[in-house]
Amino acid sequence: MDLVVLAATFAWMNMLCIGGGLSAVPEMERQVVGHGWVTSREFVDGYTLAQLTPGPNMLVAAFVGYRAHGLPGALLAAIGMFLPSAIIVGVIARQWEHVRVRPWPDAFARALAPLGLGLAVAGAFTVARNAIHDWPTALIAAGAALVLARAWLPPFVVILLGGVVGWLLGL
């Protein structure tokens, strides 16, 4: 029964990804911790593992599903997380040539963009609030931000370096 709730919850999270997965992070954290599938610390660790591995970060759904119900849980959570919107967008892609010239779909696209961005900023805020809890973590975050803003190193290397610094500091 909980498996159904798990799949349904992530199908719901799928619909909350507006302009990128980050927009669903605040609500996802609330729900998965609320259901007792993971603790909020495990959730942040899972999100970090999803960043360290290739592919979409929303694969964190599989991490949560695995913790709750093993491999079937991981599979169902991932299906819920990715499939619903894929079907919708696939159906629309087949009709798109006819729809895109109308004024309302165009207005809808322009109205949704800033909404998605606002949710993404909120998601960044949630990730930061969970990951930064003292001076060393704040310094690592600031350093990573600087290195990325200057494009000195690719993101994957920056994350690994942050991990090495954390290990050296014994966080």
Place this chain on the structure above:
Amino acid sequence: MQPTLAQVLRAFLYLGATSFGGGRTAYVYEILVRRRRWIPTPEFLEDLTLSQMIPGPNVTNLAVVVGHRLAGLAGSVIAFGAVLVPGAVALMLMTVLYFQTGIPSSAQALIRGGAAAVAGLVVVMTLRLAATLRDWRSIAVVVITFVAVGVLRLNTVAAVLVVGGVSLWLHRPRA
């Protein structure tokens, strides 16, 4: 140029296995448009808007739309699966390690440090995107959404319905 299904499969497996961190749509652009020249830029931008207009994770949505453009329904299905599988396998291995064997405290420190770095990255990337906004309506929608969901931690769905309605009104078609 119309790629075969096998070429679509290979390209999306490659994308799925090598895209780390943020900015994945830029990476898709680099691989499919600039390097392989499968899609002209204007068509790619249209696919990008369509995939972002629909809720759901960006990269899988984009894979479905671009896969459809390249090879129809079969292209969609193959692109969707191929972009997910490499990362899903890698993450499952890490997840099993994390929960089963338990991660030693030194690795915990590694993850905490990595998480702090991730926080820095996502803040920079989202602020960089937000900095591209110019018109007051979009800026107002971004700020209100952030305060409602991020700071006040209001229910996301309620916030999306209310702010989305206002945003749609602000961006309504002008006769």
